[in-house]
Amino acid sequence: MGSEAEARAKAPTGGIGGVLRKCWYTFTVLMNATFWNMYELFTPHKKFDVKKATRRPGDNVVITGAARGIGKEVVKKLLMLDMHVIIGVRNETVAKTMVDEFRKARITTGTVDIMPLDLKSFESVREFATQVLRKYTKIHILINNAGIYSQPYEKTEDGYEITFQVNHLSHFLLTNMLLPKLTYAGTSERASRIVNVGSIAHYPGKIDVNDIWMEKAFGSNWSYANSKLLQSISSKDFNDRLVKEGYPVRSLAVHPGCIASGLYDTYPKFVQAYFWLLFKNCEQGADGILYVALSPDVENDGGGKYFQNCSTFFQNSQVNNTEVQKAVWEASCKATGWKDSMNSKPKTSPNRKNTPAIVITKDSGAESISSAKSKVNKDDLERESEIEEETTSPNEVKVTAKSQGEIDAIPSVDST
Numbered sequence: 001m002g003s004e005a006e007a008r009a010k011a012p013t014g015g016i017g018g019v020l021r022k023c024w025y026t027f028t029v030l031m032n033a034t035f036w037n038m039y040e041l042f043t044p045h046k047k048f049d050v051k052k053a054t055r056r057p058g059d060n061v062v063i064t065g066a067a068r069g070i071g072k073e074v075v076k077k078l079l080m081l082d083m084h085v086i087i088g089v090r091n092e093t094v095a096k097t098m099v100d101e102f103r104k105a106r107i108t109t110g111t112v113d114i115m116p117l118d119l120k121s122f123e124s125v126r127e128f129a130t131q132v133l134r135k136y137t138k139i140h141i142l143i144n145n146a147g148i149y150s151q152p153y154e155k156t157e158d159g160y161e162i163t164f165q166v167n168h169l170s171h172f173l174l175t176n177m178l179l180p181k182l183t184y185a186g187t188s189e190r191a192s193r194i195v196n197v198g199s200i201a202h203y204p205g206k207i208d209v210n211d212i213w214m215e216k217a218f219g220s221n222w223s224y225a226n227s228k229l230l231q232s233i234s235s236k237d238f239n240d241r242l243v244k245e246g247y248p249v250r251s252l253a254v255h256p257g258c259i260a261s262g263l264y265d266t267y268p269k270f271v272q273a274y275f276w277l278l279f280k281n282c283e284q285g286a287d288g289i290l291y292v293a294l295s296p297d298v299e300n301d302g303g304g305k306y307f308q309n310c311s312t313f314f315q316n317s318q319v320n321n322t323e324v325q326k327a328v329w330e331a332s333c334k335a336t337g338w339k340d341s342m343n344s345k346p347k348t349s350p351n352r353k354n355t356p357a358i359v360i361t362k363d364s365g366a367e368s369i370s371s372a373k374s375k376v377n378k379d380d381l382e383r384e385s386e387i388e389e390e391t392t393s394p395n396e397v398k399v400t401a402k403s404q405g406e407i408d409a410i411p412s413v414d415s416t
């Protein structure tokens, strides 16, 4: 990669037509943001009341980009609900400081695992996903939160424009890679959830199936709008595939609101001041995401929907266009090297409630837990990590063997 100026100079203009379209998109994205900001100002904010939410000890959530902004507030509430939060971040020290801050604020519940993840690099996504797959049996919720906006033109080491890679492509790869563990955590009573943090900016987006990554003409607002539209299209398409194949996993998209956050750092200070004055805060931004991730109201709606302010909302018409969905899926598979067509049956029974388990009382002590483990171990299992120990009630422990199919389900990706 050359210098920033060099990279910017290479942004394809698309000639006079491209420049006019860039101006048009910049205008429509900003008008769209202004309209929704006004709408939000006059619509009562729906709060997600964490005190009324069900505590979920032992449930695992993976979240991207959560050491600041809206994601940080989401993590705080997940910890208050006693969940285990796996945070993928670029700077682990910043994330550790964030957790210390929560602990000092007396949020003592929940646990955290911080792992490096840079969505600018598919290699980093693969590394992160592989670690998660190795360490965890189940993922109950995946929140694809990280995002960038209005960036100068830059291509990543993988050869894609940075906004498309961070916002859409890397999350596409991550979601596909983590699907086996999301499947394993889902049941017919409660599906696992993939929460794609989208945006109202997807409304003015328009995908040209012959130039999905905007190689012919580029504009930074325009690429953000299209990256969020790609996320929404993928979210819906993914959900349709999950439902069709009988996976106990649902995929949903959510606009968090117009939120004063670091997302607008590239804007002049006076514009940021306007945002701080009129936009919602990060805590309010977290409400909508938490609602989609946790609310039982979302449970039986079949997935695939788009939410804002804790309610379903209409989407850009391209989201339901099957030809566009197909083109986006194929282009995203090609870009990320993802080979699994997702048309094959999941490796574990989608509607399984629990694998065979040995339930023992806690009173019988560590020795009987370890003997239960060794008994389960004889079921053709080789590694300790293939056994799961779960507290099912105050005085009971359930020792479960993961099925071999599940253990083998770390997917392969063509990294070339």
Ligand SMILES: NC(=O)c1ccc[n+]([C@@H]2O[C@H](COP(=O)([O-])OP(=O)(O)OC[C@H]3O[C@@H](n4cnc5c(N)ncnc54)[C@H](OP(=O)(O)O)[C@@H]3O)[C@@H](O)[C@H]2O)c1
Pocket: 064, 065, 066, 067, 068, 069, 070, 071, 088, 089, 090, 091, 117, 118, 119, 120, 144, 145, 146, 147, 148, 149, 166, 197, 198, 199, 200, 255, 256, 257, 258, 259, 260, 261, 262, 263, 264
């Ligand atoms: N704010 C709004 O008005 C608004 C409106 C609609 C939608 N959204 C969406 O909400 C989500 C959260 O945004 P926010 O407002 O909280 O913005 P933010 O404060 O700028 O936070 C963005 C997060 O994304 C992470 N991130 C950026 N590039 C990354 C990379 N290459 N690899 C890994 N993580 C990366 C950042 O991590 P670092 O700390 O490492 O930079 C940060 O944690 C985004 O998807 C955004 O598009 C926001």
